[in-house]
Amino acid sequence: MKNASPKSGDLSADIAAQIRDAIVAGDLRFDERLPSEAELSEQFDVSRPTVREALKRLAAQSLIRTQRGATGGAFVKRLSFEDAYPQQITTSTLLLSMNAVSFETACEARYALERACAPLSAARRTPDQLATMRAEIHRQSQPGLTDEAFCASDVAFHRALVDGAGNPVLSYQLAGAVEAMQPLMNMITFTARDRARIVALHVSVADAVEAHDGPAVAQALTDLEQETQSLAESVFAQRRKHPS
Amino acid sequence: MKNASPKSGDLSADIAAQIRDAIVAGDLRFDERLPSEAELSEQFDVSRPTVREALKRLAAQSLIRTQRGATGGAFVKRLSFEDAYPQQITTSTLLLSMNAVSFETACEARYALERACAPLSAARRTPDQLATMRAEIHRQSQPGLTDEAFCASDVAFHRALVDGAGNPVLSYQLAGAVEAMQPLMNMITFTARDRARIVALHVSVADAVEAHDGPAVAQALTDLEQETQSLAESVFAQRRKHPS
């Protein structure tokens, strides 16, 4: 908490960066209390509003939490997977929607990453996770389901598959890839026959997971990817012919 | 930009959330200008400092950029992969260091994800990316390299492999997994013989990539994972016997 001023012309950003670096470097450990806003203003020689803007930046990244009252203040927050999930999903979603990433590219990445989980999930899935997959398959088979509900169930199915690997780091990384696809998937309207094919492939995945057969899971995911890609292609082709 | 107030007791967080939702939902498109701080204070019926704290939160997530001057203001920012990279890396690093994630778990996730890139990278890698991999291998073979420099080169090697897949979404997701491992890898001191084994495996990877042989790349990565895991195990075992 000294000098080393980047002096980029934005005081609150500089201060936030300095404190963030101290946290990442381990100089500030979690649950450790930062100096009060008044003390920080003195140390950095800026006004309290400026310090507050810096602290809000850190709070937005879940790096600190604040508490009011006599023993209150800003505390280094233990960054939990729970907190990181929504951020990861928001960022991934915006990356896809703002950078003209093609459906093809996003889909390829998603299934490549999921296949990475296949052998682990086949080996370790709990009965609970398998039951979740079966339950989502059942939901997807219900007629009269809206396209959105179908997609949401699809996401839940795939998340159960990923969580089956029993590796929180994998689950975290995959959350972004899987959830961020949902807006893209929602652009597709599924016919009854489309759904039947997808559900059948989901059954293949679940069966392979149940049999602890990693390669079969990977193969089923590859088939599912191909089905999804060709489905999207035909939808986009039709949309080019009859633009709304 | 009106009601739907979550009223969580934190005005700037609520306002930030409302604007963020509008951006994610697509109501505000990129490069679109937000109302001025004065106008926002009126619309949300709060003071300007409070609005500013909300805007700083959004800026911390790279959702907006601000410009001074007559035609200035806050603009919705096109979230670029470039901006998202460091955030992803910071978050992943903190998740590992603050949640007692074992070396084993992190390493497993990393190599599982890298194997997902193997077939794509084998098929598509450019000569440039292959050259980068060879160059890093050469650097790693230099005697007298510090452990940190060795690890940094290791990261560069693996990033070239991942980038070889030619899928920006994959590169983005993997950046977190690969870079966040570096602090953990730095805890290991490599003997000359350790390095030689790792470099030999890197050569296997590069050879397989050069030969466009996806399965061989995956196999080499699996070998590399096993080597890394057993190396870490022996280091930690020794540390338990002779704690510093």
Added chain:
DNA sequence: CAGTCCTAATTGTCAGACATTAAAATGTAT
């Protein structure tokens, strides 16, 4: 027409005040 100056709009920063909260210290009654 070109260059310069001025103006206006907007963000960046500061100072000081008051409101709100929650823990700790103090006081009081049993």
Added chain:
DNA sequence: ATACATTTTAATGTCTGACAATTAGGACTG
């Protein structure tokens, strides 16, 4: 002495008003 109510205090949350810095665009001038 202990249990409970009250006061104090230290901190964040918010507001008001002001000034500085920056930048685009218009007005003025040669």
